[in-house]
Amino acid sequence: MDASLIVDEVRLTPILISDPPLLNVQGVHQPYTPRLVVEVITRGGVSGLGETYGDGVYLDLARPLAEALPGRPVADVNALFALAEATDPGRGSRSGTGRGTGPGTGDEAGVDASGLRGVRTAEKLRLSVVSAFETACLDALGKTLGLPVHALLGGKVRDSVEFSAYLFYRWATHPAGGPVDDWGAALDPAGIVAQARRFDRAYGFRSFKLKGGVFAPDQEIAAIRALAEEFPGRPLRLDPNGAWSVETSLAVARELADVLEYLEDPASGTGAMAEIAAGTEIPLATNMCVTTFEEVPEAFAKGAVRIVLCDHHYWGGLGRTRELAALCRTYGVGLSMHSNTHLGISLAAMTQVAATLPELHHACDTHYPWQTEDVVTTRPVFREGRLTVSDAPGLGVELDREALAALHRRWREDDGRYRDRDDAAAMRAANPEWRPRSR
Amino acid sequence: MDASLIVDEVRLTPILISDPPLLNVQGVHQPYTPRLVVEVITRGGVSGLGETYGDGVYLDLARPLAEALPGRPVADVNALFALAEATDPGRGSRSGTGRGTGPGTGDEAGVDASGLRGVRTAEKLRLSVVSAFETACLDALGKTLGLPVHALLGGKVRDSVEFSAYLFYRWATHPAGGPVDDWGAALDPAGIVAQARRFDRAYGFRSFKLKGGVFAPDQEIAAIRALAEEFPGRPLRLDPNGAWSVETSLAVARELADVLEYLEDPASGTGAMAEIAAGTEIPLATNMCVTTFEEVPEAFAKGAVRIVLCDHHYWGGLGRTRELAALCRTYGVGLSMHSNTHLGISLAAMTQVAATLPELHHACDTHYPWQTEDVVTTRPVFREGRLTVSDAPGLGVELDREALAALHRRWREDDGRYRDRDDAAAMRAANPEWRPRSR
Numbered sequence: 094m095d096a097s098l099i100v101d102e103v104r105l106t107p108i109l110i111s112d113p114p115l116l117n118v119q120g121v122h123q124p125y126t127p128r129l130v131v132e133v134i135t136r137g138g139v140s141g142l143g144e145t146y147g148d149g150v151y152l153d154l155a156r157p158l159a160e161a162l163p164g165r166p167v168a169d170v171n172a173l174f175a176l177a178e179a180t181d182p183g184r185g186s187r188s189g190t191g192r193g194t195g196p197g198t199g200d201e202a203g204v205d206a207s208g209l210r211g212v213r214t215a216e217k218l219r220l221s222v223v224s225a226f227e228t229a230c231l232d233a234l235g236k237t238l239g240l241p242v243h244a245l246l247g248g249k250v251r252d253s254v255e256f257s258a259y260l261f262y263r264w265a266t267h268p269a270g271g272p273v274d275d276w277g278a279a280l281d282p283a284g285i286v287a288q289a290r291r292f293d294r295a296y297g298f299r300s301f302k303l304k305g306g307v308f309a310p311d312q313e314i315a316a317i318r319a320l321a322e323e324f325p326g327r328p329l330r331l332d333p334n335g336a337w338s339v340e341t342s343l344a345v346a347r348e349l350a351d352v353l354e355y356l357e358d359p360a361s362g363t364g365a366m367a368e369i370a371a372g373t374e375i376p377l378a379t380n381m382c383v384t385t386f387e388e389v390p391e392a393f394a395k396g397a398v399r400i401v402l403c404d405h406h407y408w409g410g411l412g413r414t415r416e417l418a419a420l421c422r423t424y425g426v427g428l429s430m431h432s433n434t435h436l437g438i439s440l441a442a443m444t445q446v447a448a449t450l451p452e453l454h455h456a457c458d459t460h461y462p463w464q465t466e467d468v469v470t471t472r473p474v475f476r477e478g479r480l481t482v483s484d485a486p487g488l489g490v491e492l493d494r495e496a497l498a499a500l501h502r503r504w505r506e507d508d509g510r511y512r513d514r515d516d517a518a519a520m521r522a523a524n525p526e527w528r529p530r531s532r
Numbered sequence: 533m534d535a536s537l538i539v540d541e542v543r544l545t546p547i548l549i550s551d552p553p554l555l556n557v558q559g560v561h562q563p564y565t566p567r568l569v570v571e572v573i574t575r576g577g578v579s580g581l582g583e584t585y586g587d588g589v590y591l592d593l594a595r596p597l598a599e600a601l602p603g604r605p606v607a608d609v610n611a612l613f614a615l616a617e618a619t620d621p622g623r624g625s626r627s628g629t630g631r632g633t634g635p636g637t638g639d640e641a642g643v644d645a646s647g648l649r650g651v652r653t654a655e656k657l658r659l660s661v662v663s664a665f666e667t668a669c670l671d672a673l674g675k676t677l678g679l680p681v682h683a684l685l686g687g688k689v690r691d692s693v694e695f696s697a698y699l700f701y702r703w704a705t706h707p708a709g710g711p712v713d714d715w716g717a718a719l720d721p722a723g724i725v726a727q728a729r730r731f732d733r734a735y736g737f738r739s740f741k742l743k744g745g746v747f748a749p750d751q752e753i754a755a756i757r758a759l760a761e762e763f764p765g766r767p768l769r770l771d772p773n774g775a776w777s778v779e780t781s782l783a784v785a786r787e788l789a790d791v792l793e794y795l796e797d798p799a800s801g802t803g804a805m806a807e808i809a810a811g812t813e814i815p816l817a818t819n820m821c822v823t824t825f826e827e828v829p830e831a832f833a834k835g836a837v838r839i840v841l842c843d844h845h846y847w848g849g850l851g852r853t854r855e856l857a858a859l860c861r862t863y864g865v866g867l868s869m870h871s872n873t874h875l876g877i878s879l880a881a882m883t884q885v886a887a888t889l890p891e892l893h894h895a896c897d898t899h900y901p902w903q904t905e906d907v908v909t910t911r912p913v914f915r916e917g918r919l920t921v922s923d924a925p926g927l928g929v930e931l932d933r934e935a936l937a938a939l940h941r942r943w944r945e946d947d948g949r950y951r952d953r954d955d956a957a958a959m960r961a962a963n964p965e966w967r968p969r970s971r
Contacts, residue, residue: 095678168679169687171888238677239534240607245684247851248608386862394833412686419855420862423825449610 097137097237098167103159103226104132107147108500109511110466111272112434115261118306118336118529120520124271125511126434127504129155130468130497133229135167141233142492143225144438144468145406147504148513154181154222162226167234170227170412177219177226184215217385220409227410228442228488235487242445242488246411249448253479257300257330257456258292259432259463260285260320262307268523274465281312282319289320292462296475299327300354300456306333310341314348321352328354328456335361335381336529339368346373354455355400355429358382367395376400380407380431386417393424400455402431406439411446418450430457437461437469440480441488444473448482468497536576536676537606542598542665543571546586547939548950549905550711551873554700557745557775557968559959563710564950565873566943568594569907569936572668574606580672581931582664583877583907584845586943587952593620593661601665606673609666609851616658616665623654656824659848666849667881667927674926681884681927685850688887692918696739696769696895697731698871698902699724699759701746707962713904720751721758728759731901735914738766739793739895745772749780753787760791767793767895774800774820775968778807785812793894794839794868797821806834815839819846819870825856832863839894841870845878850885857889869896876900876908879919880927883912887921907936 109125116122127147134140145151157180158173165172178184231242243249262285265278279288285303292298301320305313310333317331331349335358342359346369349356355378359369363382370377378400383392384407392398401421405414421428430447440461447453456478469490473480483489504512520527548564566586573579584590596619597612604611617623667681674681682688701724704717718727724742731737740759744752749772756770774797776784781798785808788795796817798808809816817839822831823846831837840860844853860867869886879900886892895917908929912919922928943951959966 098679166683166687168683171686171689171890175689175890238679240537240677244605244607247610248605250610250614386858389862390832393829413858416855416858419825419852420859423828423859451610451614 097135097139098234099136100133100162100165100167100230101136102134103162103229104134105152105155105159106130106132106497106501107152107504107512108468108497109503109507110434110436110464110500113272113274113276113463114264114267115304115463116263116307117261117304117516118334120516120518120527120529121264121523122434122516123511123514123519124267124269125503125507126514127512128434128436129225130438130492131155131159131225131229132492133162133167133226133233135233135237137237139233139236140492141167141229141231141236142438142488142490143227143229143232143442144436145221145225150218150513151222153183154219155225157182158222158226167230167237170230170410173223173226173230174409177223181215181219214385217407220385220413221406224406224408224410224413227412228405228438231411232487239486241482241484241486242411242442243448243482246415246446246449249482250451251448251482253481254444254447255300255456255479256298256459256475257302257328257478258289258296258298259458259460260288260292260301260303261463262304269519272465282316285316286319286323289323293324296462296478298456298475298478300330300478301327302330302332302357302458304334305331306336310337310345314345317349317352330354330357330378332357334358339365342369343372346375350375357402363388363392363395363397366392366397370396370398376427378402378427378429380404386420389420393426398426400427400429402429402458404431404433405442405446406433407431411442414446415449418452422452427454428452429455432458432460434460434464436464437467437472437490438488440473441469441483441490444480444482445488466496466500468493468500536574536578537673538575539572539601539604539606539669540575541573542601543573544591544594544598545569545571545936545940546591546943546951547907547936548586548942548946549873549875549903549939552700552711552713552715552902553703553706554743554902555702555746556700556743556955557773559955559957559966559968560703560962561873561955562950562953562958563706563708564942564946565953566951567873567875568664569877569931570594570598570664570668571931572601572606572665572672574672574676576676578672578675579931580606580668580670580675581877581927581929582666582668582671582881583875584660584664589657589952590661592622593658594664596621597661597665606669606676609669609849612662612665612669613848616662620654620658653824656846659824659852660845663845663847663849666851667844667877670850671926678925680923680925681850681881682887682921685854685885685888688921689890690887690921692920693883693886693892694739694895694918695737695898695914696741696767696917697728697735697737698897698899699727699731699740699742700902701743708958711904721755724755725758725762728762732763735901735917737895737914737917739769739917740766741769741771741796741897743773744770745775749776749784753784756788756791769793769796769817771796773797778804781808782811785814789814796841802827802831802834802836805831805836809835809837815866817841817866817868819843825859828859832865837865839866839868841868841897843870843872844881844885845872846870850881853885854888857891861891866893867891868894871897871899873899873903875903876906876911876929877927879912880908880922880929883919883921884927905935905939907932907939
């Protein structure tokens with residue numbers, strides 16, 4: 094094989110990026126959240142980019158994998174899974190299904206109805222790390238060959254990808270200090286509608302998703318109804334991250350049956366989701382009860398979800414995302430896309446893989462408009478709620494090394510406060526009495 | 533996009549290749565069987581190769597697809613499915629699930645327990661056609677980029693692929709005349725063991741599969757027991773192509789429980805397979821009750837099969853084969869590989885995709901050793917039952933244009949006798965009283 098397609102070096106750069114005080118069932122986003130930038134550099138001098146979670150537990154897995162990669166063909170992404178397993182320092186000592194191996198990384202961390210911190214299995218952590226390596230390998234491969242990543246995934250089937258506006262209850266500023274933006278607070282229906290209007294004006298998003306599980310269900314129902322009134326006929330979604338009981342979920346579903354495109358993770362666990370699904374016509378979506386291939390059969394058999402929100406980080410990369418799409422197609426389950434706090438590298442990866450999926454009939458989630466910092470030289474621009482699919486080689490983004498260095502400096506100089514994301518701790522710092530509630 | 537990666541022309545060459553008088557539940561292989569060679573030629577002058585079924589019904593679908601491809605990026609294989617549907621001349625007029633749209637293309641044609649001729653849906657026909665186009669596109673892409681096809685599929689996870697010996701009851705010669713080989717007849721256990729010995733000597737195959745459904749089950753049981761005695765501990769498989777009743781299947785399973793690696797399609801239909809699966813410890817394999825993604829959910833839910841035999845022709849290409857592997861991995865179902873009469877192009881494609889599948893734990897089927905003619909310049913060589921995975925660009929095979937022209941001439945000069953494969957007609961020509969039997 095051409096030496097230019099052999100991995101020469103892998104660079105890992107943990108960073109802290111500023112994040113607004115967005116509220117969710119687990120607490121509030123910290124002022125800074127950790128991400129990891131993976132650079133896979135070939136012997137031909139081409140650098141491919143990947144991005145994933147940056148908490149310590151991910152770094153611990155990424156470091157040995159980064160050491161094992163040089164000398165291997167950059168195209169060999171299928172082999173990354175076994176390599177990540179073989180180099181996992183916790184292999185054997187960690188349970189494959191145990192709790193508590195990872196941090197509560199915010200609003201997608203598999204929080205259960207009691208509001209316990211995130212549940213992450215060793216396998217899930219590994220897949221999130223592999224995803225960044227796979228993306229970086231594909232970016233390097235595409236750049237070397239002069240092909241966009243979508244062409245390495247069988248080619249795009251659309252020229253632009255639709256995203257939804259991701260609405261959050263939020264404070265105006267972080268109580269502990271930190272970055273400030275001009276969005277102001279949004280703590281009631283009027284605030285949410287104002288936020289949606291700005292998203293609509295600035296980016297033309299057609300779909301709106303509200304992160305719920307923050308206030309009493311009645312207040313969140315009122316916010317959705319206010320959105321429906323302001324934007325009649327536009328797709329609306331509500332996602333309380335599994336905060337509600339089956340009864341509450343069914344009550345909310347009844348109230349919003351006429352306006353919701355889908356209801357996302359009203360309750361935790363496949364059993365509860367199946368009960369709710371049986372009692373409502375509103376499609377249920379999930380990025381919590383189906384986050385790994387292992388969780389698919391039970392959820393599909395029970396009819397617990399009608400839409401799976403894919404996320405290339407969780408699922409182990411862009412190839413695995415395509416496999417999930419095939420599973421959903423086979424079982425007649427819809428597909429949408431999940432997002433957590435991320436930068437332009439992941440947004441480019443999401444867009445490239447989304448472009449290849451005929452099955453993707455719902456606008457993708459993205460936190461990206463909330464992010465004011467980035468490590469790519471050119472921020473992608475949403476127009477009419479869509480991103481144009483790049484046909485440039487690789488992911489179509491370039492690293493801004495100065496920005497990367499600055500964000501890495503922030504990480505290096507952090508006293509340990511923000512190196513692991515913990516929305517509950519951030520919330521308790523503001524309100525020591527706060528406990529996640531189930532409703 | 534680089535103009536060298538745009539499709540300039542597609543050439544379709546139907547051919548007739550000689551085939552030995554191999555017996556199966558549907559009858560006997562004709563002296564000549566139709567195949568279609570697809571060449572996708574880029575504006576860079578690179579030619580990619582694909583191979584599929586060559587009966588008229590496939591040609592009818594391939595021709596309009598071939599006309600639609602020029603001008604499109606050769607990497608855009610995801611788009612082939614919609615394009616094949618859009619260009620299908622029977623679109624709308626054919627039932628998506630109807631019977632009788634295709635020929636009885638031999639031993640994999642979904643014959644039911646009554647021995648009716650093959651059932652092929654419009655969708656299945658289309659996928660078989662798409663597979664050859666997809667393979668040809670990937671071959672052209674790989675040759676242009678200097679990458680093996682496996683690298684375009686995420687990279688190989690093994691350096692060689694194991695195949696099994698495919699044993700057939702057979703006559704020494706075709707009653708109607710035609711090509712002659714030196715294998716002689718095999719019509720009893722001694723004949724099958726002699727055939728297996730030759731396969732073992734010549735190619736070193738470790739696994740043996742016997743095509744059954746030809747004689748009474750007792751005779752086929754005796755053949756398997758003779759193989760077990762001759763080759764103790766070697767993996768053995770028996771495949772009567774769904775010829776048996778549930779009762780017969782269970783009786784055979786009881787007799788062979790100690791020696792079979794798996795029992796392939798003892799009876800027809802997911803319901804019957806599930807009944808049998810519930811009554812035996814022998815794993816059931818299939819390439820009949822699960823041949824499309826649509827058939828997967830019911831079969832997996834009922835536990836009808838423990839091993840699916842993938843076939844990149846049926847399933848729509850190498851990418852879809854990888855999706856099937858992901859499905860099987862997700863549902864804890866094993867994976868092996870099916871084969872029908874094929875040449876070196878398809879063998880190369882099978883080997884390339886098999887190399888990328890960590891889930892493939894059973895030796896692949898191949899008819900290839902039975903084929904004395906080919907359209908590739910160099911016949912691949914089985915050593916210790918394995919083929920080395922080519923790292924040459926594309927599929928790693930080159931077209932022998934003289935051989936192709938000669939086999940096409942045979943097709944052109946054929947009076948219509950062999951242009952559609954019909955094993956039952958070939959059998960009735962020898963024995964007008966013959967009817968496929970269920971047992």
